[in-house]
Amino acid sequence: MSLKSLLALACLILSQGTILLSYLIALQYDHPKVEACNPFFQGCLNITDAGIYSPEGYVFRGGMIAACAFFIMWWAVSFKEIKFYTATRLNHIASSLGIIGAILLIIATAVLIPPREAINWDVHVSAAILFFLVTFLAQALHLKICLRKKVKRHLSKLSLKIKWVAVLVQAIMIIIGLSLKHFDTGDEIVNAIEWWLALLIGVYFYSGYYDWKRSR
Template sequence: MSFGQQIALLCFLLSMGTIAVTYGVAIDQGTAEICNPFFDGCTDITHTGMKGDGGFIFRGGMIAACAFFVVWWQIMAVWLRQYTGALARGAMQLFGIVAAVGLLVGTAVLLPEKDAVRWGVHVRGANLFFQGMLLALTINYVLIWKARRRGLLVPSFGFKTLLMLCLWGLFIAFAGVTVGVEMSNGKRIIEWWATLFIGFYFISSWPDWRSVRLMAESGG
């Protein structure tokens, strides 16, 4: 397993895995109800990971995931270096890193007691994550599309295309729904699916980075 594959796997496990474990613990401790939030929107991700042991798992796991998101964007930039312009790669990295920082800050302020949470910071951080990540992934997809035309092998391109269609479909269909303190069931459903699609996009780089060279070649 290459370093790039390890990072792609860790990004997925630390984000999606943390959410899954947190929800399971919350159900076991009675701080969340048993349901399928992807279809009925019974709860949002934030409130699933606030109280009890699940809160500690959620904060620790998601903050760690944010660190690996930053590394993932660095690897992506190196992978595309020979096929794309520096300005476009820089914009991609900037939006991706800003999104990760937004999620980190938004997660760090969560506390077990709802009244003690700095909701303004959390909401801005969460929205920065979703909006920044959508921009970063869109730039990334366009750069990968151009790189393929120049000979870069991208086994996951079809899957990435499907994920981008799903993400933009959610964004357009619901007119850029934003995360808030109290959300309707419909908005919660969008949050769950958007988070899952973003997680899948990270792990989709697994087959692409099987033999990726991350060291820049020295100039001759």
């Protein structure tokens, strides 16, 4: 296993591990809007509510900002790998968007300092929504590059399948989520979609594990 494959694995484990650990800690305290459920299917709370208060807030902010650093490293590694196989402007665009997405998540996370009333929710919500949209676009463009013959032949078939599923499901969920937001309904569904999108983004990063296993 190479350091690059460990990086891909860390992107998934650190991001999802931080979210789930923060939620489990939050359940031990009587914090507002924190309920016990399966958030992926019941949507009883959004990710933000699982990581605002103390002590889980320290885990959430530290873990997510660290995960974003790994996301940025992933995009840098991917850029160099693809550049070795083919020269395309899309590689620059996808990598730049991916890094911008990670920075947006850092901003969205950094403002989550309690008390709840003092949080700049406009900045948080805007940055969080843009993170999901920009990262989806970056991963979709990255997938398009990966499907080119010069690149595809160097990638794992399993990796390509994972990328396809992650991007396709993200697209469907984003359309549903934005539609529900527009009509100001389905809060629980939107919450569940947020949990799934965070997971799928991490899964896309994880797909690089299979491509980079033997890479130096």
